[in-house]
Amino acid sequence: MTAAAHPGEAPAPTGFFSSDRFAGYLLTAAVLLPMLAFLVLPLSAILLYSLRGPGGIGLENFTHTFGAPRFWTLVVNSVVMSVVSTVGTVVLAYGYAYGLARAKVPFTGLWRIVALLPLFAPSLVQAQGLILLVGRNGVFNRFLGFDIDIYGFWGVVISNLLAAFPYAFLILSAALAVADGRLYESAEALGARPLRIFRTVTLPATRYGIAAACFVSFTLVITDFGNPMVIGGDFNVLATEVYNQVIGQAQFGLGAVIGVVLLLPAALGKIIEKRIARKQHALITAQSKPLVIRPALGRDVAWSAFVVAVGVLIISVLAIVIVASFVRLWPYNMTLTLRHYEFDVQNGTAPIWNSIFVSFASAIAGVALAGLCAIVVQKVRTPLSGPLSLMAILPSAVPGMVLGLGYVLAFNAAANPLNVLYGSFALIIILNVYYNHSQAFLITSTSLNQIGGSFDEASTMLGASMTRTLGKITLPLIWPTLLGVGVFYFMRSMVSLSAVIFLINPSTQVAAVSVLQLSDRGAVNQAAAFSVCIMAVVVGCLALVRLVLVATGHRNITLIR
Amino acid sequence: MVTTGVKRALGAAALMVMLGGVARADTITVYTAYEEDEAAAFLAEAKKALPDVEVKMLRLSTGDLAARIIAESGNPQHDVLWGFAVTSMVDPRISGGLEAYKPVGVEAIPARFRDPGDKWFAVTGYMAALCVNKERIAAKGLKMPKSWADLTDPSFKGEVVMPNPASSGTGYIQIDSLLQMMGEEKGWAFLDALDKNVAQYIKSGSKPCNAASAGEYAVGASFELRAIKNIAEGFPIAMVIPSEGAGNELEANGLVAASKNKAAAKKFLDWTVSKAAANAYFSWKAIVTIPGGTMPDKFKAAGLPEDVSKVLFPVNFTAAANDRTRIIETWQKKYNR
Numbered sequence: 067m068t069a070a071a072h073p074g075e076a077p078a079p080t081g082f083f084s085s086d087r088f089a090g091y092l093l094t095a096a097v098l099l100p101m102l103a104f105l106v107l108p109l110s111a112i113l114l115y116s117l118r119g120p121g122g123i124g125l126e127n128f129t130h131t132f133g134a135p136r137f138w139t140l141v142v143n144s145v146v147m148s149v150v151s152t153v154g155t156v157v158l159a160y161g162y163a164y165g166l167a168r169a170k171v172p173f174t175g176l177w178r179i180v181a182l183l184p185l186f187a188p189s190l191v192q193a194q195g196l197i198l199l200v201g202r203n204g205v206f207n208r209f210l211g212f213d214i215d216i217y218g219f220w221g222v223v224i225s226n227l228l229a230a231f232p233y234a235f236l237i238l239s240a241a242l243a244v245a246d247g248r249l250y251e252s253a254e255a256l257g258a259r260p261l262r263i264f265r266t267v268t269l270p271a272t273r274y275g276i277a278a279a280c281f282v283s284f285t286l287v288i289t290d291f292g293n294p295m296v297i298g299g300d301f302n303v304l305a306t307e308v309y310n311q312v313i314g315q316a317q318f319g320l321g322a323v324i325g326v327v328l329l330l331p332a333a334l335g336k337i338i339e340k341r342i343a344r345k346q347h348a349l350i351t352a353q354s355k356p357l358v359i360r361p362a363l364g365r366d367v368a369w370s371a372f373v374v375a376v377g378v379l380i381i382s383v384l385a386i387v388i389v390a391s392f393v394r395l396w397p398y399n400m401t402l403t404l405r406h407y408e409f410d411v412q413n414g415t416a417p418i419w420n421s422i423f424v425s426f427a428s429a430i431a432g433v434a435l436a437g438l439c440a441i442v443v444q445k446v447r448t449p450l451s452g453p454l455s456l457m458a459i460l461p462s463a464v465p466g467m468v469l470g471l472g473y474v475l476a477f478n479a480a481a482n483p484l485n486v487l488y489g490s491f492a493l494i495i496i497l498n499v500y501y502n503h504s505q506a507f508l509i510t511s512t513s514l515n516q517i518g519g520s521f522d523e524a525s526t527m528l529g530a531s532m533t534r535t536l537g538k539i540t541l542p543l544i545w546p547t548l549l550g551v552g553v554f555y556f557m558r559s560m561v562s563l564s565a566v567i568f569l570i571n572p573s574t575q576v577a578a579v580s581v582l583q584l585s586d587r588g589a590v591n592q593a594a595a596f597s598v599c600i601m602a603v604v605v606g607c608l609a610l611v612r613l614v615l616v617a618t619g620h621r622n623i624t625l626i627r
Numbered sequence: 628m629v630t631t632g633v634k635r636a637l638g639a640a641a642l643m644v645m646l647g648g649v650a651r652a653d654t655i656t657v658y659t660a661y662e663e664d665e666a667a668a669f670l671a672e673a674k675k676a677l678p679d680v681e682v683k684m685l686r687l688s689t690g691d692l693a694a695r696i697i698a699e700s701g702n703p704q705h706d707v708l709w710g711f712a713v714t715s716m717v718d719p720r721i722s723g724g725l726e727a728y729k730p731v732g733v734e735a736i737p738a739r740f741r742d743p744g745d746k747w748f749a750v751t752g753y754m755a756a757l758c759v760n761k762e763r764i765a766a767k768g769l770k771m772p773k774s775w776a777d778l779t780d781p782s783f784k785g786e787v788v789m790p791n792p793a794s795s796g797t798g799y800i801q802i803d804s805l806l807q808m809m810g811e812e813k814g815w816a817f818l819d820a821l822d823k824n825v826a827q828y829i830k831s832g833s834k835p836c837n838a839a840s841a842g843e844y845a846v847g848a849s850f851e852l853r854a855i856k857n858i859a860e861g862f863p864i865a866m867v868i869p870s871e872g873a874g875n876e877l878e879a880n881g882l883v884a885a886s887k888n889k890a891a892a893k894k895f896l897d898w899t900v901s902k903a904a905a906n907a908y909f910s911w912k913a914i915v916t917i918p919g920g921t922m923p924d925k926f927k928a929a930g931l932p933e934d935v936s937k938v939l940f941p942v943n944f945t946a947a948a949n950d951r952t953r954i955i956e957t958w959q960k961k962y963n964r
Contacts, residue, residue, distance in 0.1 A: 478699050
């Protein structure tokens with residue numbers, strides 16, 4: 067689809083054009099070229115700062131950083147916090163996704179949306195919700211007589227659990243969505259108990275999803291500075307140090323050093339991904355029968371209880387912010403009022419429309435680019451697949467502010483022909499696509515990995531070209547996942563801020579910036595009210611898409627797989 | 628063919644929208660770190676006074692804006708830098724992009740609030756202030772503090788929050804003014820004592836006051852405007868200006884050397900030192916360096932003296948900027964926060 071974007075390529079002879087090799091390289095180029103321009107270039111632009119010290123080009127910044135004992139404390143803090151958060155997140159999200167996919171839990175669709183709530187609530191809202199709930203003057207302490215002090219390590223872990231949960235859920239849900247019923251039937255026929263079936267059938271079949279979910283959660287929490295800043299107290303991590311250096315003291319060089327260090331988990335993740343993908347066996351093959359979930363009272367009640375418990379936790383953090391946004395002065399004056407909804411911020415609620423446009427465009431561009439990237443990496447084997455898949459998961463290891471500043475450096479440069487994009491919505495949309503690229507790529511890859519090669523083989527043996535196989539076999543099988551990826555992009559683009567803040571200008575204000583402006587000037591309740599409006603818009607858009615699906619006869623397609 | 632034409636027109640229109648419109652001749656872009664509501668109020672006044680100049684304003688916090696300006700310095704996108712912290716303004720990577728300009732009427736600003744090279748001039752400022760939650764100190768049986776020294780009393784242990792100087796300019800100016808005031812040796816000893824009572828150093832200049840307002844802690848060290856606003860909002864807090872003398876930061880304006888519309892940019896800068904601007908500043912700012920206007924009643928009601936110069940510590944801003952890296956490194960080493 068982006069093939070037309072390379073006018074430099076001469077028209078190929080028909081025979082070569084139809085050959086799979088050529089099509090493979092063309093698809094690879096369609097993914098690789100924009101990635102080089104919009105990911106590798108800006109990242110290099112900012113990371114080069116790590117080599118620029120006060121004494122000229124060299125490793126001075128690295129030796130200075132690695133020589134400080136403080137740095138190593140931060141490394142330990144970051145790793146321990148991220149491991150604990152990741153394990154917690156993946157266990158909870160696996161249970162939640164498993165319950166929804168493999169037991170009969172009532173209102174499945176509702177619980178799927180609940181799982182995604184933290185995605186489209188600005189992170190500010192969640193931190194505020196936690197403090198209203200379990201802060202020193204929060205509901206538990208003030209009204210219920212507890213004595214909790216949330217600030218510190220556990221505060222960060224809990225807020226990160228919430229923040230990473232939907233990402234892990236989306237991936238694990240894609241991994242659990244499909245299963246070969248025959249395997250389960252034969253296991254049952256052989257008298258295996260449920261736990262043994264889980265260990266020998268389900269768990270191995272979802273190992274790629276688990277690894278991807280671990281990777282996404284880990285990189286997400288290790289690069290996030292928002293939660294540690296609000297609820298971490300004096301518990302510092304590498305990401306907050308990047309913030310200190312870059313925003314606090316305008317020391318790009320030292321910030322970039324830590325940016326480089328934070329890329330290590332991505333490289334490590336890539337190696338692990340490769341090993342796991344090799345061991346993964348496809349769940350769906352040409353002979354598969356869909357797994358039919360039969361009611362089982364004990365199991366269903368147990369999983370329902372688990373799903374409800376987790377879901378209620380997620381809801382309560384947001385619900386308290388919504389309630390507080392309708393209260394005159396929480397917790398001192400509890401009379402109800404709409405005064406926080408009289409937004410006197412620059413441009414009022416108009417930026418929400420900009421955000422809808424930007425998010426919708428990001429969803430389309432994101433599905434096209436990240437989805438195609440996953441297909442190219444998983445289904446089109448070229449020597450470039452390896453480097454491509456590393457680049458595809460790189461963005462999640464980059465703190466938003468590092469990527470945002472990289473965009474400024476790369477696209478504001480007079481020498482860059484792409485600098486016409488600077489200051490436009492187009493660049494913000496592209497930034498959204500690549501900032502969230504890893505998650506979208508991994509969700510699609512997980513789904514692709516569940517589809518066996520026998521489909522492709524059959525199709526190829528019947529004489530279909532690779533592109534035809536992709537169009538006729540692969541896309542129809544994974545398009546519900548791609549729809550979910552679009553929803554994911556839409557939600558993230560409505561609220562993410564840390565990278566976008568460096569690209570907005572007076573004409574391209576988006577809603578998340580309005581929330582920040584309000585919160586910066588102390589109007590915390592107005593900021594919460596504004597966030598509630600954003601969330602309402604997202605829910606409205608989801609409902610609209612759902613309506614379109616039903617109206618076009620796709621009643622059975624879920625928006626979130 | 629008609630459809631192709633329509634498609635083209637639509638495509639062109641979409642491209643125009645995507646590229647953010649075309650700039651008019653007398654359009655200038657102003658970057659500011661004033662808080663969003665005060666910036667909006669000032670801008671409304673500026674538009675009244677300058678009907679022929681279209682001002683496009685981008686407001687970001689000081690740290691975000693400094694990072695952005697430095698990253699954009701190869702190809703600056705703004706014409707005027709407005710209301711930007713002096714200790715960041717003197718960073719050579721930022722002041723290097725400015726051009727000397729003396730607006731009409733700049734003499735009204737005392738020379739110590741102006742760059743000797745005329746690259747910037749400060750018209751407004753803010754100062755350190757403590758937000759004290761009256762409900763919480765009553766519940767904990769604490770005495771209303773009057774000074775920084777009062778906060779070192781053991782009874783305040785775990786009840787004080789301050790901004791982290793490594794991430795917040797307000798936080799830095801608070802500790803640096805104490806160091807300048809007492810001399811470094813005594814100053815660090817005092818910070819040692821204060822540190823024993825500090826529950827956490829929050830990574831923003833305004834959040835400590837919000838935390839005290841929400842009742843999370845008894846005392847939040849912040850700046851005066853946030854305290855005044857939160858009092859007006861109805862939070863049960865009192866504003867205390869530390870009796871030792873309040874550290875303060877100036878907000879300065881300057882002309883960007885790369886501006887393509889200097890005539891309009893200069894008109895705007897002239898306005899920033901005008902009588903009309905002064906009147907607007909006075910309704911939002913406790914520190915205004917040019918004459919005009921009077922302090923609003925809510926400032927006085929919140930506890931500000933009419934003549935704030937009496938409670939301000941005369942900060943040496945150049946020294947503050949030069950010492951920044953060293954002091955923050957020492958601070959991080961000592962307190963490991």
